[in-house]
Amino acid sequence: MKMKKKMNCYWWHALIMSGCVLGLCVGIGGCVCVVENENGRIIIDISHRYQPDMPAWESKDSLGQFLWLTRSMANGSLANFSQFKLPAHSGTHVDAPGHVFDHYFHSGFDVDSLDLLLLNGPALLVDVPRDTNISAGVMKSLNIPRGVRRVLFRTLNTYRRLMYQKEFDTSYVGFTEDGANWLVENTDIKLVGIDYLSVAAYDHLIPAHLVFLKGREIILVEGLKLDDVAAGIYTVHCLPLRLAGAEGSPIRCILIK
Numbered sequence: 403m404k405m406k407k408k409m410n411c412y413w414w415h416a417l418i419m420s421g422c423v424l425g426l427c428v429g430i431g432g433c434v435c436v437v438e439n440e441n442g443r444i445i446i447d448i449s450h451r452y453q454p455d456m457p458a459w460e461s462k463d464s465l466g467q468f469l470w471l472t473r474s475m476a477n478g479s480l481a482n483f484s485q486f487k488l489p490a491h492s493g494t495h496v497d498a499p500g501h502v503f504d505h506y507f508h509s510g511f512d513v514d515s516l517d518l519l520l521l522n523g524p525a526l527l528v529d530v531p532r533d534t535n536i537s538a539g540v541m542k543s544l545n546i547p548r549g550v551r552r553v554l555f556r557t558l559n560t561y562r563r564l565m566y567q568k569e570f571d572t573s574y575v576g577f578t579e580d581g582a583n584w585l586v587e588n589t590d591i592k593l594v595g596i597d598y599l600s601v602a603a604y605d606h607l608i609p610a611h612l613v614f615l616k617g618r619e620i621i622l623v624e625g626l627k628l629d630d631v632a633a634g635i636y637t638v639h640c641l642p643l644r645l646a647g648a649e650g651s652p653i654r655c656i657l658i659k
């Protein structure tokens with residue numbers, strides 16, 4: 403009985419936020435998927451919905467159809483039954499060290515080897531100045547204190563609504579190689595989150611990834627949905643799929659306040 407009451411409560415709140423549930427969020431702005439429980443605790447969903455018109459890496463045409471019914475009740479099956487096929491680095495996703503290091507790939511440093519303690523815990527959401535990529539100078543100016551281990555970087559990408567554009571945009575904001583170096587050498591940040599499909603700026607794509615993933619200590623979460631969330635401290639929870647042998651995985655991330 404108790405369980406049922408709880409579920410009704412969640413469902414009821416989900417209906418209130420139907421702008422998100424029905425996908426009407428896109429283009430309107432100001433819509434945050436929030437679930438509130440009995441104790442006033444707030445959950446903010448910072449994962450993007452996987453849908454055909456979301457941008458895909460270096461594609462002009464978006465992700466495209468990736469989900470289809472293979473059995474349908476309309477056709478006399480006892481149940482509806484879908485399949486999907488998705489690039490591992492789609493939408494909100496995580497990179498494992500094997501993404502840019504062949505020897506790590508072969509040694510089994512896949513998404514299933516990532517540290518769940520690092521993917522879950524206190525996190526800082528910061529605003530990056532909107533007129534720049536994340537260089538060493540920018541990192542320095544953000545003044546992120548030592549001891550902070552998880553940082554989600556909100557950039558111009560969020561304001562440009564790049565994750566809602568069908569076409570992949572190479573002018574997105576990300577880390578430059580020296581920005582990545584600065585983070586590794588001068589901070590304790592081990593979880594780096596960003597609001598477009600790569601933490602590295604397009605012109606620094608491989609060099610910045612190499613800097614981040616070389617030590618196998620840093621986890622990169624890309625394509626986060628950071629719209630309409632106040633900057634500040636939260637508890638982040640990110641859970642990748644246990645895809646054995648995969649150097650990337652869709653990941654579900656939420657913030658709890």
Ligand SMILES: *[C@@H]1O[C@H](CO)[C@@H](O)[C@H](O)[C@H]1NC(C)=O
Binds near residue numbers: 471472474476
């Ligand atoms: C159901 O059957 C129709 C007609 O044979 C077919 O066009 C359709 O693709 C089927 N749908 C599924 C989900 O199997």
Ligand SMILES: *[C@@H]1O[C@H](CO)[C@@H](O)[C@H](O)[C@H]1NC(C)=O
Binds near residue numbers: 474475476477482
């Ligand atoms: C099953 O899928 C069909 C489409 O083939 C849809 O019309 C129907 O609503 C679905 N049924 C359920 C129970 O979701």
Ligand SMILES: *[C@@H]1O[C@H](CO)[C@@H](O)[C@H](O)[C@H]1NC(C)=O
Binds near residue numbers: 535558575606
């Ligand atoms: C960030 O770098 C990319 C190239 O990697 C460039 O196209 C873009 O204009 C830069 N963005 C800003 C805000 O400087």
